[in-house]
Amino acid sequence: MLSLFFLMSVGCSYDEQLPQANISGTLVIPREAATRTVLDPITGEASEVTDSRFIGPVYLGAFPSITELDYGYAHPEMGPVIQADIEGNTYPYGGGSVGRFDFACFEYLACRTPTGRFSDYEDLLGFFNNVVGDPVQDAFGNQVVSAGYFQAVCYDLFEITADYEMEWISDVSDYEGQKLDRLDFVENADGDFEAPFDLWRVNYAPGMKLWGWMDAPTDLDFGVANQRYKFATCNEQNGQQNNEYNNDFVYGVTQIDLLNFPGRYIGGGDWVVGLDDVVSVDADTAEDYRANPQEITVRIASKVE
């Protein structure tokens, strides 16, 4: 009995010597990245609007080095090119995101709703209907204006009974009534936007560099380009299928190779970590890093032209 007690007591002190570490820090997005020119839906007048809901999903990774050799912006080093027309793999050590695509109940919103951006139904409807100027439509082509109707459609579609079951709703309470503040970004004293980030279980390499980018939404254009408000990092052809009754669409899903082949998805208007803002993680080993985590702030302040 005593020996069992002894074993139990020392069992908790075993260090697995894992070569991984969780990298956490603060992400800063400049105010300009959350500012867009929008048209007033009634007067047609153009105006500059700054709104954290314009901040698209942000992808962060740890890489061996960052360079500007192959693109007009800072990007991770790449491994060998194996096939023509396919860039080399960056072989990241790990990564994560601040915000991911979630399906907000209507086909019209597939690939357009990152998590951590919208408080609730009214917040999302207000953004698309009044700020973006691309009103939300239901399955019958009617504009959605009622939060109650929105909620009813969601509950019916997902067969759920509470708002907290949908990740895209951020300002919500859980089943015990505990407030869940899932909004990612807050405005800081400089007028920029900050959010915490976590990169779980990164394969640790001393000297690795943190780099990432923000996928900015495309400009709305109902003219010749016929371009809607959407994101390049979402795969509109894949994801969960919905074939209930007359439905025939997919929910969309985040592309699977964003950190391995970022050059496929970064385009004009997106924001990346510039060379001057690259953060180096310098502890000698993962164990050292876990014992003394570095204070990290990552700035995504370089706009891709």
Next chain:
Amino acid sequence: MLFLLSIFGCDRSGEEYVPKSVDGYEGVAVLGEVTAIARDDLALYDDRRDLISYSTLTLPREQLFGGATATFVADGGTYCVLVDPEAVTWNQSVDFETPSEIYIKKDNTSDDGDLDLSVGLSANYTGTPGYQMGNFEQAYEDSLGAQVTVNTNECALVGSRGQTGAHSGRATPEFCEIDTTLHPGREYTIAMDTWSLPLDDDLLSFGLAVIEGSCDGVQDAARVTDWECVIPGESCPPDDADCNAREGSFAAMEYAYCNLVQNVFCDCALNPSEDNPSCNTCTTGSIGFALVGDELTVSPLCASEGFVADLNANLCAAD
């Protein structure tokens, strides 16, 4: 009762589900260097039989993974690499969902095998052709000295849900495009790993074609509507004299299926033409084809030079 059950429980060993090695055949085969086939040479059945590489595999005698390798030298263009393992063609479907009893040949569910295809630069291939199968994985060291295993297999097979690294199922052709722009004049290795052997004879026959250009339009060039038909008669390599006896009427059934005249295999007694339009040749006679025993006979007109079977109308047409 338990005693009775235990007696019957021991009456089979399950050995029939374990493939064996067959004398006279190799488990790890080398097809050597194959020549790319021009698209214009795909049109005729006999030409394809001549130009496509066929072989037969059995279980390796040593405890090794089986398969076959071939090579081709790239000219900087794009190639379509296609492998078709036997057999899949049947005549009487016995599955539960879509049973069909109008034909006379039952499906042999044990004559199907599976090969997994990969293609890459020969310099990156880790196997020893003819002795041990390998892969295209190479070590890569990044600028911080971290080692990464890089798969240089260039045969990108995409699954039904868009995922890469997929392979076709049993007896189904696999094909991919190889863009050799980066390595003109270099040798590429085609590795076909044995995934499963047919249990009826422990022999997996297959056909391999390296076709110039992309995979788009290959079926049109071969005048077929199914990838299964691009490589004809893969169950019986042309130089395997014993094969027809072993495989029965597979080649004839495949020929009939690919030329849309499968109705020559109709069970006329079970399905008279007035009840089953697809069996109308049972009473009106076949148009350009006839079944004699296990052999499908092409009419003299269709078989003569300058004529081909019209795939859409089941007629002989001028080539």
